[in-house]
Amino acid sequence: MKPSLVTIGPNGHFCSDCAVRESAVCSSLDAVELREFEHLGRRVRLGSGETVFSEEDISTSFYNLLEGVMRLYKLLPDGRRQIVGFALPGDFLGMNVSGRHNFSADAIGAVTVCQFAKTPFGRFIEDRAHLLRRINELAIRELDHARDHMVLLGRRSADEKVAAFLLGWRERSFALKGRSDTVPLPMSRQDIADYLGLTIETVSRTFTKLERHGVIEIIHGGIRLLDPARVEALAAA
Amino acid sequence: MKPSLVTIGPNGHFCSDCAVRESAVCSSLDAVELREFEHLGRRVRLGSGETVFSEEDISTSFYNLLEGVMRLYKLLPDGRRQIVGFALPGDFLGMNVSGRHNFSADAIGAVTVCQFAKTPFGRFIEDRAHLLRRINELAIRELDHARDHMVLLGRRSADEKVAAFLLGWRERSFALKGRSDTVPLPMSRQDIADYLGLTIETVSRTFTKLERHGVIEIIHGGIRLLDPARVEALAAA
DNA sequence: CGTAAAATTGATATTTCTCAATGAGAGTGG
DNA sequence: CCACTCTCATTGAGAAATATCAATTTTACG
Numbered sequence: 001m002k003p004s005l006v007t008i009g010p011n012g013h014f015c016s017d018c019a020v021r022e023s024a025v026c027s028s029l030d031a032v033e034l035r036e037f038e039h040l041g042r043r044v045r046l047g048s049g050e051t052v053f054s055e056e057d058i059s060t061s062f063y064n065l066l067e068g069v070m071r072l073y074k075l076l077p078d079g080r081r082q083i084v085g086f087a088l089p090g091d092f093l094g095m096n097v098s099g100r101h102n103f104s105a106d107a108i109g110a111v112t113v114c115q116f117a118k119t120p121f122g123r124f125i126e127d128r129a130h131l132l133r134r135i136n137e138l139a140i141r142e143l144d145h146a147r148d149h150m151v152l153l154g155r156r157s158a159d160e161k162v163a164a165f166l167l168g169w170r171e172r173s174f175a176l177k178g179r180s181d182t183v184p185l186p187m188s189r190q191d192i193a194d195y196l197g198l199t200i201e202t203v204s205r206t207f208t209k210l211e212r213h214g215v216i217e218i219i220h221g222g223i224r225l226l227d228p229a230r231v232e233a234l235a236a237a
Numbered sequence: 238m239k240p241s242l243v244t245i246g247p248n249g250h251f252c253s254d255c256a257v258r259e260s261a262v263c264s265s266l267d268a269v270e271l272r273e274f275e276h277l278g279r280r281v282r283l284g285s286g287e288t289v290f291s292e293e294d295i296s297t298s299f300y301n302l303l304e305g306v307m308r309l310y311k312l313l314p315d316g317r318r319q320i321v322g323f324a325l326p327g328d329f330l331g332m333n334v335s336g337r338h339n340f341s342a343d344a345i346g347a348v349t350v351c352q353f354a355k356t357p358f359g360r361f362i363e364d365r366a367h368l369l370r371r372i373n374e375l376a377i378r379e380l381d382h383a384r385d386h387m388v389l390l391g392r393r394s395a396d397e398k399v400a401a402f403l404l405g406w407r408e409r410s411f412a413l414k415g416r417s418d419t420v421p422l423p424m425s426r427q428d429i430a431d432y433l434g435l436t437i438e439t440v441s442r443t444f445t446k447l448e449r450h451g452v453i454e455i456i457h458g459g460i461r462l463l464d465p466a467r468v469e470a471l472a473a474a
Numbered sequence: 475c476g477t478a479a480a481a482t483t484g485a486t487a488t489t490t491c492t493c494a495a496t497g498a499g500a501g502t503g504g
Numbered sequence: 505c506c507a508c509t510c511t512c513a514t515t516g517a518g519a520a521a522t523a524t525c526a527a528t529t530t531t532a533c534g
Contacts, residue, residue: 074388077474082388095377102381129366136369139376140332144339146383151311151319153390154434158490189513197391199491204514220499237314395522426481436523441482457531 013043018114023090023175024064028134040121041114051106052113053094059101061115062094068111069186073194074103083195085145086187088172092138094118108187153197156236161196162206163234166216166223184222210234250280255351260327260412261301265371277358278351288343289350290331296338298352299331305348306423310431311340320432322382323424325409329375331355345424390434393473398433399443400471403453403460421459447471 015026015038029037041064046052052063055074070087084103087093093113096102125131152161170183177184185192193200207223210216215231217224225231252263252275266274278301283289289300292311307324321340324330333339362368389398407420414421422429430437444460447453452468454461462468 074384076388076392080392082391084384084387096381097374097377098381103384126366129363129369132366132369132373136373136376137334139373139380140334143376143380143383144333144335146380146387147311147321147340149387150321150383150390151313153387154319154431155313155317194391200513201492201515202490205490208514437481438483438524439522442522445482 014038015041018066020064020066020090025092025131025134025138026064028130029128033128037124040124041116044113044115046107046111046113048107048109050111051104052111053101054104055101057101058099059094059096060118062092062118062121063105064114064116065089065091065093066112066114069108070105070111071108071187071191071195072103072105081194082197083191085142085149086169086172086191086195089176092135095135095139108191158196158198158202158206159209159234160236161198162192162203162210163231164236165192165196166225166231167228167235170225181225181228182219182222183225186221251275252278255303257301257303257327262329262368262371262375263301265367266365270365274361277361278353281350281352283344283348283350285344285346287348288341289348290338291341292338294338295336296331296333297355299329299355299358300342301351301353302326302328302330303349303351306345307342307348308345308424308428308432309340309342318431319434320428322379322386323406323409323432326413329372332372332376345428395433395435395439395443396446396471397473398435399429399440399447400468401473402429402433403462403468404465404472407462418462418465419456419459420462423458 015021015034016031018024018026021027026034026037043066046068052070053059053061065087067089070091070093071083072085072087072093073081073083075081086108087105093105094101125135152164156164166183169185170181173180173184187195189200189203192198193203196203198206207216207218210231211218213230215225215227215234217226252258252271253268255261255263258264263271263274280303283305289307290296290298302324303326305326307328307330308320309322309324309330310318310320312318323345324342330342331338362372389401393401403420406422407418410417410421424432426437426440430440433440435443444453444455447468448455450467452462452464452471454463
């Protein structure tokens, strides 16, 4: 069949083929809605390190992450950085109340996002309470995560932070690549440090220490959990 | 006029008289809706230190804080505590995705809440998208705040934390008691410490230091900002 | 008043950071 | 294919910030 004969989405993509169809905000839409929704989004590819949006920018779009990993962060005036989260496929970005983004987001490695202009998206959502509920659910899930992370930042030691991070990241990776004791770490040590409220040196030393104790093995592009139970004990729940 | 002659709400209260009518989740309701809504909530008073709900409890209600201050916190198994926020009148509590509360909440001083059973509240919301939007807005606002707090916890020094806390709390107090350089602090030093990821001793020492430098004055039940500009400079934006 | 809880202060310990050097891996051009 | 360079990661030594432990002092409350 010639491609030209097929009805195609505005960017040559079908939502129905989308990798995150079932997990993203779109999971609340039925087949009919999806066909209309399809026309609202456009796929955008970004290279490693590219910025999708910056804190304080006027926010004109929502984004659905389709592929890759993004870091979400805030900067202090003197350059100190706090990574407030990593986004994975299925995550929905761009919600805010002020009309401005409250954090910056950039690509870690190659990334594909589905971009929606705010106005048409807002119109689409208007009379679709189930979609609004879905968005609300995602926001509340984020909020949960944010609170967990506050506990980590405010009350855990460096060892606990690193252990909890490895377990948490492994958990999230499961959803993408399936259960495994090998944890891929696409982000840099500096990113990890800025996520955990530590310095890069402390993260590095903690990894080395865990490896010396036979708890993990540092491999190219990630780590392997040799003794997951020990890591869990270290994370202090 | 005899009280018995007046039509009264289910608990002898009118939403229309409610102190948080304009700021709370209810601000999205019109007069007609409010009369129906009135029957869903019941006012509950709590004494100092009483717990409204605990982390991991099955959540059966939503709460609208009417009067007083609450601390919202999470505990680690060994007892370390992180306060994830303070709730003030108008705040809406109890949203979650898991059906269980993800943090504990207790009263700091006397508190009045408006309690809504989840099921009827959920039914009421069902065909009222504006209320759902309002709830979503509150969740996103919370999320913003949570991210700001992550920056504080992960990347700020003790001095900066304390200064930022005083300014932030002053800002929130404005909404209740009007603009002033006197900042009431209804919570204990321990609460402040657990909110900022510090120890009580560090908080106390930082207050004392600020006072010695003539930046604040420690008064009964709060502090006075003698040099707000200095405090802002210390908070590092 | 007297007692308990909360807050402050001091002395010391510990953790994590900072600064500096070295090492390893990826990409580049000769 | 190999030096070269650049970035990122690791390691070490010492400094700084904050925690811990212990003792008062102050405040709240019956």
